[in-house]
Amino acid sequence: MAKVSFLEERCKGCGLCIAFCPKDCLELAESLNSQGYHPATLTDEGKCISCAICARMCPDVVIEVVREARR
């Protein structure tokens, strides 16, 4: 499971998550969703620190964030 997952069909491609990502690991996909928007997507899972800033800026509640469980 990816650290950041998107409900791509509901994403309106506003880009606020991308703009405020501290690790620059998000971008808009080349593809279009059925609404006609380029949905946001995670480009580099390795860089992601699961800070959830993307989710907190998302106006459409399309982002879910997880992190590895600490042992």
Next chain:
Amino acid sequence: MQRVLVLTGGFGSGKSELAINLALSLAQQQPTALVDLDIANPYFRSREARHFLAEHGVKAVVPREEWLDADLPILSPGLRSLLRDSQWTVVLDVGGDEIGAIALGSFQADFKAVPHQLLMVVNPYRPFTRDVDGIEKMCREIEGTSRLTMHGLISNPNLGQATELEHLLRGHQIVVQGAQRLQLPILGLGVLADRLEEWKPALPSLPLIPINIHLLPEWLLRKKQTSPKDESIKK
């Protein structure tokens, strides 16, 4: 009785009708004025009997003609000069409850300088003066807002035209208890004029004030009122 009689009481205690009847009977002996100080009620105020009063020798002191139906607290002019003129016997009809008595407060200094009696008309068939506690509370509240001292009660137990002797006697007992609690005298008893002779033998020995109704249209005085209880409702 003092020259200046100030009638206060709860809303609907019968002050206005009492004031009119009292003024009419006093006018037979001396020059009498009735002052409508009711700033609380919009209808059924003593001002509505002004022409009748004038025809029967009572000087009616009411707001100017064009303001008679104004929805405003307009005080009747000429009150101060009347209070000072010992020629006149003055009956003041004050608005109901402690709210109506507020208007007296602004004349407090004038009243202090003039011998007067502050009287409270009590109808124990009204919602807020149904018992001794209610009567006491009403008296204290009127004294509070008028900043004057109550001198006595006028007992006026009635259910309007539906009043029967038993209502009057039972109601009067509550007023008597109220007077005892307040340690005030009862200075009079209001009785429907057309029943007075018939009831007289059963009434307590108090000055009786015959009440003729002046402020209600005749058709409102029908004894038996229409109600769905005595006629079938047709759907």
Next chain:
Amino acid sequence: MSNTELLLMKGNEAIGEAAIRGGCRYFFGYPITPQSEVLEYLARRLPEAGGAYVQAESEVSAINMVFGAAAAGARVMTASSSPGISLMQEGISYIASAQLPAVIVNIMRGSPGLGGIQPSQADYFQSTKGGGHGDYRLVVLAPSTVQEMIDHTVMAFEIAEKYCTPVVVFADGMMGQMMEPVILPDIEPVPSEKPWATTGMQGRGPNIIHTLHLPPDQLEWHNNRLFEKYHQIEAQEKRSLEYFTDDAEILVVAYGIVSRVARAAVEKAREAGVKAGLFRPVTLWPYPSEALVKAAGKARKVLVVEVSMGQMVEDVRLAINGRVPVEFYGRIGQVPTPEEILNKITQLIAEVA
């Protein structure tokens, strides 16, 4: 107060006490003559009765507080007089559309505009034909005595809850101000179940109360549903009273305070040998048209008397539908006397003689 106790009450006070006895614990209002005693009475009594009274900043706010309290499942009432009722119309349309039970008291005064403070019946169109925007109806009850103001107020809450609809208690300033002996009902009303109320979910799914229906077919469905209810009310709630109608050649039609004057006039006419009768609608909507037609069976003329320039007369003409001439007599700012009505009756009987 015990049930057997007789009291002398002002119409406005009586409505306040009747509301409490009818199970109402919430009142929102704004002062206006000749209605203010309803507020004043409830401001004293509601805290004792364990409810809430709020003096709103306007009639606009008052009716919206009623909307909120009704949505929360309470028995709730507001009262005002003509200009204030005008201000409430938007909210009343919303309450009707949202299908919330509420009681609205109108103690009418002279109009239009600021008008005057004397009695009037000129809000008949406003209350029975709409008043606010849209297709809706209000149940309108027209008492004619202080006792009926009590009985109708209690009945208004029952009808409001039975049909989830606003009900108007419709009286004039004179009835609000006059005092008559009354017997207060000693009742324990059982408020109806309100599973639709927005009270916090507490174990169920969300309850939503709104009036927005954007798709045209949904809006049409909503209006149809409202009208199914109104048809049901028309079938079940029409009320009227009749006096001497069996053989009446002149049928007087009047409601509220005027019906009392009219009754006195009809009695005087009977004493003079004139076959006059009185038909008194108790519900102004739904209008008791069928009963009226029946009562006018032997009438040669119908006389409608109102404290207005002629409003209910239109409903009478619709019901009578040309069978008999319908005449009108109205006064403004004052209730006509029995003599005025008697004169009119005498004039009409001379015309048909």
Next chain:
Amino acid sequence: MAETVKVYSRPKTLIDKPWHFCPGCHHGIAHRLCAEVVEEMGLQEMTVGVGSVGCGVFSYEYFNFDGIGPSHGRAPAVATGVKRVLPDRLVFTYQGDGDLAAIGTTEMVHAAVRGEKITIVFINNTVYGMTGGQMAPTTLMGQVTTTSPLGREAKQAGYPIRVCEMLATMEGAAYVSRVALFNPAQVVKAKKSIRKAFETQMQGVGFSLVEILSACPTNWGLSPLEAAKYVENNLVPVFPLGEFKVPEGVK
């Protein structure tokens, strides 16, 4: 990743359905924050939301708790009715600048005057969104809207209304704050402020209001990111952020 822990997921106080808001519209963030606070305070079963007319008109379709759709501007009066009947519930309104600060000014002011124990969440984006970009009572000086085509000018249209500053003068208003959503730090502050407002209400202290400066990219003609910057650069100088009133015990 073998085992994972959720850091952020959709609150259960939001119904799972798409929203009508434009891309980058801050209404979405504001809705989410209200829903999150209701959930975190454990009040989902005890909340009645009162909507408004404006872009927030469908709030009752999005929140997963009881909701009412009132007429334009009257939400504080409707909320008053609900709260007087149900004093232990959380009752909040969600209103835009036209609904609250133009047509509903009276209801807002007097709810505050009475110290009504309700919360108003006030979305200020300086423009009427629903009806298509007309001038709002909070429109900035010089701002072009469909009804101020040459820019808002004082001579013709007066000045923007500052709701928080006005309500903070009222004794009945217990908690009054202005927040924004133009970056993650502001979003965190905004959420804390909504929580304080709801706590003020649930503790029975008095009236509370949170004004949220919000972006309207569509009617401002800006990209979502530009619109967020516009809030920071143009709205904040006119509508300064901060807490104008905080009751003891909620600080």
